Amino acid sequence: MFESAEIGHAIDKETYEAQVPALREALLEAQYELKQQARFPVIILINGIEGAGKGDTVKLLNEWMDPRLIEVRTFDQQTDEELARPPAWRYWRQLPAKGRMGILFGNWYSQMLQGRVHGQFKDAVLDQAISGAERLEQMLCDEGALIIKFWFHLSKKQMKARLKALQDDPLHSWRISPLDWQQSQTYDRFVRFGERVLRRTSREYAPWHVIEGVDPHYRSLAVGQILLDAMQAALQAPPQTRHNPHIAPLGESIDHRNVIDSLDLSRRLDKEDYQEQLITEQARLAGLLRDKRMRRHALVAVFEGNDAAGKGGAIRRVAAALDPRQYSIVPIAAPSEDERAQPYLWRFWRHIPARGKFTVFDRSWYGRVLVERVEGFCAPADWLRAYGEINDFEEQLCDAGIVVVKFWLAIDEQTQLERFKEREQISFKRFKITEDDWRNREKWGQYRDAVGDMVDRTSTEIAPWTLVEANDKRWARVKVLRTINEALEAAFKADKKSR
Amino acid sequence: MFESAEIGHAIDKETYEAQVPALREALLEAQYELKQQARFPVIILINGIEGAGKGDTVKLLNEWMDPRLIEVRTFDQQTDEELARPPAWRYWRQLPAKGRMGILFGNWYSQMLQGRVHGQFKDAVLDQAISGAERLEQMLCDEGALIIKFWFHLSKKQMKARLKALQDDPLHSWRISPLDWQQSQTYDRFVRFGERVLRRTSREYAPWHVIEGVDPHYRSLAVGQILLDAMQAALQAPPQTRHNPHIAPLGESIDHRNVIDSLDLSRRLDKEDYQEQLITEQARLAGLLRDKRMRRHALVAVFEGNDAAGKGGAIRRVAAALDPRQYSIVPIAAPSEDERAQPYLWRFWRHIPARGKFTVFDRSWYGRVLVERVEGFCAPADWLRAYGEINDFEEQLCDAGIVVVKFWLAIDEQTQLERFKEREQISFKRFKITEDDWRNREKWGQYRDAVGDMVDRTSTEIAPWTLVEANDKRWARVKVLRTINEALEAAFKADKKSR
Numbered sequence: 001m002f003e004s005a006e007i008g009h010a011i012d013k014e015t016y017e018a019q020v021p022a023l024r025e026a027l028l029e030a031q032y033e034l035k036q037q038a039r040f041p042v043i044i045l046i047n048g049i050e051g052a053g054k055g056d057t058v059k060l061l062n063e064w065m066d067p068r069l070i071e072v073r074t075f076d077q078q079t080d081e082e083l084a085r086p087p088a089w090r091y092w093r094q095l096p097a098k099g100r101m102g103i104l105f106g107n108w109y110s111q112m113l114q115g116r117v118h119g120q121f122k123d124a125v126l127d128q129a130i131s132g133a134e135r136l137e138q139m140l141c142d143e144g145a146l147i148i149k150f151w152f153h154l155s156k157k158q159m160k161a162r163l164k165a166l167q168d169d170p171l172h173s174w175r176i177s178p179l180d181w182q183q184s185q186t187y188d189r190f191v192r193f194g195e196r197v198l199r200r201t202s203r204e205y206a207p208w209h210v211i212e213g214v215d216p217h218y219r220s221l222a223v224g225q226i227l228l229d230a231m232q233a234a235l236q237a238p239p240q241t242r243h244n245p246h247i248a249p250l251g252e253s254i255d256h257r258n259v260i261d262s263l264d265l266s267r268r269l270d271k272e273d274y275q276e277q278l279i280t281e282q283a284r285l286a287g288l289l290r291d292k293r294m295r296r297h298a299l300v301a302v303f304e305g306n307d308a309a310g311k312g313g314a315i316r317r318v319a320a321a322l323d324p325r326q327y328s329i330v331p332i333a334a335p336s337e338d339e340r341a342q343p344y345l346w347r348f349w350r351h352i353p354a355r356g357k358f359t360v361f362d363r364s365w366y367g368r369v370l371v372e373r374v375e376g377f378c379a380p381a382d383w384l385r386a387y388g389e390i391n392d393f394e395e396q397l398c399d400a401g402i403v404v405v406k407f408w409l410a411i412d413e414q415t416q417l418e419r420f421k422e423r424e425q426i427s428f429k430r431f432k433i434t435e436d437d438w439r440n441r442e443k444w445g446q447y448r449d450a451v452g453d454m455v456d457r458t459s460t461e462i463a464p465w466t467l468v469e470a471n472d473k474r475w476a477r478v479k480v481l482r483t484i485n486e487a488l489e490a491a492f493k494a495d496k497k498s499r
Numbered sequence: 500m501f502e503s504a505e506i507g508h509a510i511d512k513e514t515y516e517a518q519v520p521a522l523r524e525a526l527l528e529a530q531y532e533l534k535q536q537a538r539f540p541v542i543i544l545i546n547g548i549e550g551a552g553k554g555d556t557v558k559l560l561n562e563w564m565d566p567r568l569i570e571v572r573t574f575d576q577q578t579d580e581e582l583a584r585p586p587a588w589r590y591w592r593q594l595p596a597k598g599r600m601g602i603l604f605g606n607w608y609s610q611m612l613q614g615r616v617h618g619q620f621k622d623a624v625l626d627q628a629i630s631g632a633e634r635l636e637q638m639l640c641d642e643g644a645l646i647i648k649f650w651f652h653l654s655k656k657q658m659k660a661r662l663k664a665l666q667d668d669p670l671h672s673w674r675i676s677p678l679d680w681q682q683s684q685t686y687d688r689f690v691r692f693g694e695r696v697l698r699r700t701s702r703e704y705a706p707w708h709v710i711e712g713v714d715p716h717y718r719s720l721a722v723g724q725i726l727l728d729a730m731q732a733a734l735q736a737p738p739q740t741r742h743n744p745h746i747a748p749l750g751e752s753i754d755h756r757n758v759i760d761s762l763d764l765s766r767r768l769d770k771e772d773y774q775e776q777l778i779t780e781q782a783r784l785a786g787l788l789r790d791k792r793m794r795r796h797a798l799v800a801v802f803e804g805n806d807a808a809g810k811g812g813a814i815r816r817v818a819a820a821l822d823p824r825q826y827s828i829v830p831i832a833a834p835s836e837d838e839r840a841q842p843y844l845w846r847f848w849r850h851i852p853a854r855g856k857f858t859v860f861d862r863s864w865y866g867r868v869l870v871e872r873v874e875g876f877c878a879p880a881d882w883l884r885a886y887g888e889i890n891d892f893e894e895q896l897c898d899a900g901i902v903v904v905k906f907w908l909a910i911d912e913q914t915q916l917e918r919f920k921e922r923e924q925i926s927f928k929r930f931k932i933t934e935d936d937w938r939n940r941e942k943w944g945q946y947r948d949a950v951g952d953m954v955d956r957t958s959t960e961i962a963p964w965t966l967v968e969a970n971d972k973r974w975a976r977v978k979v980l981r982t983i984n985e986a987l988e989a990a991f992k993a994d995k996k997s998r
Binding site for chain 2: 038041081084085086087088089092093095097098099124125127128130131132134135139140142143145298338340341342343344345346349350352353354355356382385389392396397399400402
């Protein structure tokens with residue numbers, strides 16, 4: 001979930017200064033339009049890692065916009081009055097009215113996260129709090145509110161550097177953080193439980209936006225732009241769209257960078273290394289699947305990637321290591337008649353492996369947020385809710401002991417072109433290249449955005465995405481095998497711990 | 500939640516036999532239309548008390564309709580195949596396809612209830628299961644499914660009689676029930692946790708229908724009619740209503756009886772008894788509110804009722820007992836400008852008492868499902884979701900130690916007419932009677948239905964409705980005071996237990 005927020009998003013000062021005036025003006029205009037219409041409030045939630053620029057961003061928003069129409073609320077210590085009433089009372093009394101904006105800093109999410117990180121309760125109670133937050137937000141959206149949730153992120157290394165800098169700065173050293181962020185364990189727990197919270201509460205009516213917090217120019221422009229897009233969309237929506245809640249749009253990152261670009265596609269293996277490593281990893285996989293600890297688990301491997309990225313070849317190298325009775329490969333193409341008569345995920349549920357078994361999905365449920373999104377085969381509301389549905393689905397698999405590994409095989413446009421041309425030359429490969437493939441190339445940019453959103457919203461601690469640099473097929477095949485092996489070993493190790 | 504299902508709903512044989520042929524024909528027609536359109540599946544969940552006619556009803560539905568288009572699924576013991584996969588897999592594989600009906604007998608709800616009743620886990624884990632069920636059903640509805648949930652209910656006494664009868668019947672004595680229903684504690688726990696499950700999962704896109712199970716004619720017609728109404732509404736809805744999910748309509752009970760009719764409005768107190776009891780209860784209330792145990796609680800009393808039912812007089816008798824610094828009375832009329840700029844429940848949240856205090860709501864948040872529903876001030880989707888929102892709201896109050904008592908003061912039409920006329924005669928009461936009051940009288944039947952639904956959907960174990968027979972004002976006033984006193988004493992007692 002935080003992959004895209006650790007790639008070093010940055011905007012140079014010149015670009016920043018060139019863009020700010022127009023953004024400010026548009027935000028102010030949106031704000032006055034909001035006041036004029038007085039149809040709905042804007043509720044902005046600010047959460048995330050200490051030192052990632054939450055406070056500075058809120059300050060900036062107040063400078064950019066008309067602060068008379070913004071209420072900034074913090075929820076630190078409960079007052080006596082608040083302590084004497086149900087916990088939610090303090091949030092209700094601070095809600096912005098229709099036509100106004102409220103920035104809730106330290107909201108219901110901070111409370112549940114702090115409680116969980118400090119070990120005041122376990123996951124079941126955290127889940128109760130999460131479900132309470134969902135009901136609250138659902139209700140607010142049904143009542144017309146536009147909710148925008150920002151999570152400011154830093155990698156652990158970035159956070160440490162940032163805290164150090166703040167500590168040394170006399171202007172900031174008075175800041176006391178509610179969690180003891182100096183401890184590396186606190187960061188780990190905060191990120192782990194934060195991910196659980198984000199996974200469950202990123203719903204289509206109020207999705208989270210994860211913002212990388214290192215570069216102030218980037219984070220300010222990113223927040224401003226998301227805010228502006230969401231407000232403009234909601235202000236333009238017809239008045240009675242109560243069952244089509246304001247969906248804060250997903251958009252391209254403002255510095256045009258996404259996780260895919262941060263891959264080093266020049267990575268490669270020479271033939272000798274490849275053959276040695278391939279054999280080693282294949283033997284290791286065969287051993288792991290024969291291991292008696294495998295009886296408590298199953299394995300699901302998802303292969304997605306650019307056309308001609310080499311999914312088929314990678315899958316064959318995985319299969320080559322194994323007894324055919326132990327695995328099955330499910331190629332996902334257009335759904336059958338039976339499948340069309342069922343909810344979207346049904347066709348995947350039917351192929352879930354039993355304990356001890358291994359299923360390879362050659363393309364998968366991610367088609368919903370890739371090809372169906374890009375080609376317009378389903379409505380935006382449908383693919384937007386799919387992220388949450390897929391996370392729920394994979395969580396159920398993981399809870400049942402299934403190890404889920406997901407690969408995106410990435411190549412660049414030039415490599416794809418070469419492979420397409422090559423395929424047209426070789427008779428037995430010619431069937432692999434169609435008009436559709438050429439057409440898809442024209443949508444390269446749209447697919448890139450869709451892949452970025454997919455990774456951001458569905459790469460979870462329990463089922464992370466592995467991005468595979470696949471310009472070199474050898475590198476890709478070995479990385480795939482090694483990733484599977486490491487995931488299985490980690491699962492076996494976790495068993496031991498929990499016993 | 501089960502109030503309406505303990506009033507002895509019944510349909511005589513003649514009426515039953517006269518109505519069944521038309522119902523059957525209409526159901527069959529709907530079934531074929533469903534098949535023809537093949538746009539969505541119908542998923543029917545069957546749950547409830549043992550012996551309440553679940554099995555017989557399912558059998559009957561198969562006789563009435565075309566069984567080739569119905570799949571009846573039971574989920575008893577998990578098979579080996581099922582045990583080897585995530586728990587939800589067994590449900591996914593049994594889902595009916597678009598155009599077909601599936602009756603799920605022993606579904607996700609049975610599993611979580613059995614686990615909780617048997618003490619295999621606590622409330623937090625039950626809540627996790629509930630939230631999983633909500634996600635599943637929300638997703639199914641988003642995918643177009645029509646979900647109809649039936650809870651078959653019997654009072655404890657009725658259940659015992661029914662089990663006894665079954666036991667003595669050689670045709671039925673082989674039936675073994677999964678829970679040991681002979682134990683009275685099992686019934687209590689099942690009903691208690693059942694109510695928690697119903698309260699949380701009765702959402703506007705898939706509400707529960709509670710069916711009193713004693714009389715086979717009544718329960719069969721009731722189920723058939725609800726099924727028919729829901730299917731017809733969904734079949735007639737325009738094709739792309741995906742964000743306007745099929746809402747199974749709430750309707751008048753088929754035997755035209757509801758909880759309000761079952762009140763004995765002739766109950767009265769003579770003057771002497773009244774004065775004695777009034778003073779006793781007032782003194783008791785004053786004592787309870789001064790009690791130091793009150794520091795851990797607050798008290799909220801909601802007064803709703805027919806026009807001229809005597810709410811004001813009853814409230815005055817409550818207040819008369821108390822120190823004015825300890826209570827406040829909040830009259831609810833049309834919302835102010837500030838209140839209209841906020842979500843519906845905001846105007847009530849702002850008046851929630853601090854610990855130790857007592858707030859009387861003279862009319863309340865129930866306006867949403869009474870006057871706003873009947874007068875069409877809000878859309879059906881809004882008042883339908885309000886039941887769940889109100890239950891969530893009151894649960895938060897109760898969790899914070901607030902004792903919530905809710906009164907519906909009921910009078911009959913004749914008594915109301917007399918009081919209206921009397922008011923017109925007495926000068927200082929004349930301001931109490933308006934054109935609106937006369938107009939409301941014409942909607943007596945609609946208000947009656949709305950009150951019935953309100954009680955069914957919001958009378959919960961934690962915040963039950965008290966229906967007050969108010970033709971006699973003395974009877975009503977004493978009953979109100981006594982109910983408040985008993986609720987406070989019960990709360991104090993529960994404190995002691997939990998310490």
